[in-house]
Amino acid sequence: MSFRLNEWVQPLIALLLIVAIVGASFLVIAPFLVAMLWAIIVVSATWEQFSWLSARLGGRDGLAASLIVGVLMLFILVPLVLASVEFAQQLTRLARLLQQQIESGSWPALPAWLQNLPYAGEWLQTQWAGLQQQDLQVLTPLKGLIAPLAKMMLSMAGSFGAGMLMLLISLLIAGVLYANGETIHRWVLAFSHKVAPNEGVRLLAVAHTTVRGVVNGFIGAAIAQGAFAWFGYALAGVPHALSFGLATCLLSVIPGGPMILALPAIGWLYQHGSIGWAIFVAVWTLFAVGSIDNVVKSLVIGRNSPLPIVLILFGVAGGAMSFGLLGVFLGPILLALVYALLKNWVNSDDKTLKIQS
Structure with a gap:
């Protein structure tokens, strides 16, 4: 009886030590x-x-x-x-x-x-x-x-x-x-193969393409918003329209940033009696500049990610609400990985059913 108890105690102590070491290591790197x-x-x-x-x-x-x-x-x-x-x-x-x-x-x-x-x-x-x-x-x-x-x-x-x-x-x-990219890449590939021998490498590829798609989507959306904003300001006769367009490009990562930046231009137009152009800039910024953000992000991210467009929008919006700016990138990545796992699981069941039939 004591021999069997010893067989259980030693692995349990080793497991507790491993958990303690991993937990302490996480506390060390948590600030970073x-x-x-x-x-x-x-x-x-x-x-x-x-x-x-x-x-x-x-x-x-x-x-x-x-x-x-x-x-x-x-x-x-x-x-x-x-x-x-x-x-x-x-x-x-x-x-x-x-x-x-x-x-x-x-x-x-x-x-x-x-x-x-x-x-x-x-x-x-x-x-x-x-x-x-x-x-x-x-x-x-x-x-x-x-x-x-x-x-x-x-x-x-x-x-x-x-x-x-x-x-x-x-x-x-x-x-x-x-x-040290090549060394780290080989280590990550080996680790993913240990965790998921059949799907680890493919999930890494999904995560990589999704990250690249999200980043390119944000850069593309920022450029598009800056160009649309510049066109609206120049058409309305706002001074320094090009500077406003560049600032819109930089502030596009902030929710509502282009509209906040448009308020001084709208006030300037209103003060100079151009009420119609002030309304135009407000509507143009709110709808044209604001909507192009979601359109470009969805198209670019969707082209580089296996996620459907609806899940991409949920990933970007839900990630931002849960984790802030970092969640904009983490949300689509996590959904893409879960989507790939579920799709592979369902496809494997379909193959089994076909073989049985």
């Missing part, structure tokens, strides 16, 4: 898990370009990895850092100007187009007159908003700084993956 996922997505989507560059450099993967990571930093990280510094300076200047205006009471006249706004125009005139006359009933709530506003700005700056650090770490991890 998001950065690792971003690095895997970037490397998977750009592996063909890296392979081409490495071949041109005589197979020197380390040099090719350094060059491609440097290019990614130059075109992604550096502009974001410069934009964040400029944004922080403008917010600080705005907060200082608001404080000076409250203390001095020298407020400019309220623009006529704000005074003539339906429903809100009269209320704005009353509140603006209170500011100019240093009315305590108006100034006290406004002063109370300064501290929470400053706290919110600091929180936003901290989140943005953490995001920049995570992006830098993900690019460095991507460099390591590029430089």
Whole structure:
């Protein structure tokens, strides 16, 4: 009896030790898990370009990895850092100007187009007159908003700084993956074969094509949205239409970003009496620019993924709601893998039924 108990205890202790080691390892890499996922997505989507560059450099993967990571930093990280510094300076200047205006009471006249706004125009005139006359009933709530506003700005700056650090770490991890790509690829293939001997390699191919399709879909949608936005702004006579189109391209990854960017242009058109063109820009941005996003993503992702278009839309939207921006990529990948597994399972049952019949 004790001999049989010993046969059970030793494997159980070994299993517990393995679980403890794996759990401790996960705790170690957990802070970098998001950065690792971003690095895997970037490397998977750009592996063909890296392979081409490495071949041109005589197979020197380390040099090719350094060059491609440097290019990614130059075109992604550096502009974001410069934009964040400029944004922080403008917010600080705005907060200082608001404080000076409250203390001095020298407020400019309220623009006529704000005074003539339906429903809100009269209320704005009353509140603006209170500011100019240093009315305590108006100034006290406004002063109370300064501290929470400053706290919110600091929180936003901290989140943005953490995001920049995570992006830098993900690019460095991507460099390591590029430089050791062939070795890691062989190890992943062997691991997938151990886990799923018949379907592991095919599921890896499905995940790779889905990642590439999602990334290309987002890039294609961003370019299309920027072009459509530029056309609408130029047609309406908005100044710096090309700059607005470029900004729309960059902000297209943010839900509602193109519409938020269109608000100043709509306000400018309304202020200059072009009410019809203001309505046109609003409708064009909301429907034409907004809808082209889903159309391009569905077409490009669907061409590179075995998922039906409906499941692609569910994967993008559901992943974004569950995991944020990273979920936009993870959602279609997970659905594609589950779809491939279920399809293979159903097909294997069909083959068995045909053989039996």
